[in-house]
Amino acid sequence: MTIRIGLSIDPLMPRFLDLAREAERLGIDSVWVAEFWASDAFTPLAAVAAVTERIKLATGIAQLGARTPAMLAMTAQGVQTLSDGRMILGIGASGPQVMEGWHGVPFDRPVQRTRETIEIVRMITSGERLSYDGDVYRLPLPDGQGKAIRSRADTAPIPIYVASLGPTNLRLTGELADGWIGNSFFPATADAFFDPIEEGAAIAGRSAEAIDRVVAVGLEFTADDPAMIAAAGRRHADGYAFTFGAMGSATKNFYNDAFARQGFGDDVAEVQRLWAAGDREAAAARVPIEIGSGTNLVGPPATIRDRLVEYERSGVTTLRVGLDGDFDRKIADLERLMSLVDEAGAAVATT
Incomplete structure (x- = not known):
């Protein structure tokens, strides 16, 4: 089907x-x-x-x-x-x-x-x-x-x-x-x-x-150009900073736990730490591009x-x-x- x-x-x-x-x-x-x-x-x-x-x-x-x-x-x-x-x-x-x-x-x-x-x-x-x-x-x-x-x-x-x-x-x-x-x-x-x-x-x-x-x-959709593909993946990755940093408490975030079970535990923990410290730009940059491109x-x-x-x-x-x-x-x-x-x-x- x-x-x-x-x-x-x-x-x-x-x-x-x-x-x-x-x-x-x-x-x-x-x-x-x-x-x-x-x-x-x-x-x-x-x-x-x-x-x-x-x-x-x-x-x-x-x-x-x-x-x-x-x-x-x-x-x-x-x-x-x-x-x-x-x-x-x-x-x-x-x-x-x-x-x-x-x-x-x-x-x-x-x-x-x-x-x-x-x-x-x-x-x-x-x-x-x-x-x-x-x-x-x-x-x-x-x-x-x-x-x-x-x-x-x-x-x-x-x-x-x-x-x-x-x-x-x-x-x-x-x-x-x-x-x-x-x-x-x-x-x-x-x-x-x-x-x-x-x-x-x-x-x-x-x-x-x-x-x-x-x-x-x-x-x-992007053109078949590596730079454009990477830029799009980066945009989608940046959007996850809010998910990892704000969509949960300091002790429990269901999204972070789900990504941790798929091998991204250290990454999401660091994004959450940066977000909590108030550095939203660094938090977005720390999200691996693989998350942005791999989940979309x-x-x-x-x-x-x-x-x-x-x-x-x-x-x-x-x-x-x-x-x-x-x-x-x-x-x-x-x-x-x-x-x-x-x-x-x-x-x-x-x-």
């Missing part, structure tokens, strides 16, 4: 609805909306649902703890109904800075919270009466006046994808999720992620092949075609692509990418 392409869209950028329509025309499989400390993820997807017919609509990701599991299910059901069944509920634990600093809720027991949220959402979307006795959630509240309630919405299964990087959460993904949302990913070290997913699937007695494996990449689609068309082959052979089933540039450039890059996807799929099929 040829690798599928998803598209990350930003509802704050001009003409994002036009971009979604064009993506559907070009055969893009899904559009993804992030949620951090700007727009929510669901409202833009509802708008996209109104102007498209086929393309899947995915949260990438909805933050656990920002909503109760019941509200998460209700919101997803709303988009599912508006889109005639195209919703993908992508969820993730986020981190303490966002959950405690922005939402004002404790960041605790993220793996258990993920497990219980999946189980509760599936109870609701399957039409069961909601009675749940977990470690994080107990519904109805014990010794309260609440009653077990059944959803009045039209019920239908909604695929649930989990953003996970650590081994424990990856195993949970393999055990329960319909898909994995990944980043910090090199095809050559795919086993760092896929082995735990397969372990979790084995625990659940199911095949890991049923799990959609989604990896985020940036896309940047960067280079001339022939190089990107070969990279698509690597991703597909590693076991990735969907690439979630981020684009730069104005509207016309985005459309041109998508057209070029989809042609290369067909070439890469043919290459994989014949080898």
Whole structure:
């Protein structure tokens, strides 16, 4: 099966609805909306649902703890109904800075919270009466006046994808999720992620092949010129300084841990140290260019075609692509990418 392409869209950028329509025309499989400390993820997807017919609509990701599991299910059901069944509920634990600093809720027991949220959402979307006795959630509240309630919405299964990087959460993904949302990913070290997913699937007695494996990449075409290729890789590497330095606490950064498991432990530790010391420029320069070029689609068309082959052979089933540039450039890059996807799929099929 040829690798599928998803598209990350930003509802704050001009003409994002036009971009979604064009993506559907070009055969893009899904559009993804992030949620951090700007727009929510669901409202833009509802708008996209109104102007498209086929393309899947995915949260990438909805933050656990920002909503109760019941509200998460209700919101997803709303988009599912508006889109005639195209919703993908992508969820993730986020981190303490966002959950405690922005939402004002404790960041605790993220793996258990993920497990219980999946189980509760599936109870609701399957039409069961909601009675749940977990470690994080107990519904109805014990010794309260609440009653077990059944959803009045039209019920239908909604695929649930989990953003996970650590081994424990990856195993949970393999055990329960319909898909994995990944980043910090090199095809050559795919086993760092896929082995735990397969372990979790084995625990659940199911095949890991049923799990959609989604990896985020940036896309940047360049001329076939070593200096231009290196400059593009450097730009993408520089962007990781914020990830390594700010997307986590001094003692816990899930992204840094993921890169450390793939051989970059000393590098990310030094980037984090420089960032904490206030030297943002040195932190960016310290990120190895291999990280920028190795976790994205960067280079001339022939190089990107070969990279698509690597991703597909590693076991990735969907690439979630981020684009730069104005509207016309985005459309041109998508057209070029989809042609290369067909070439890469043919290459994989014949080898």
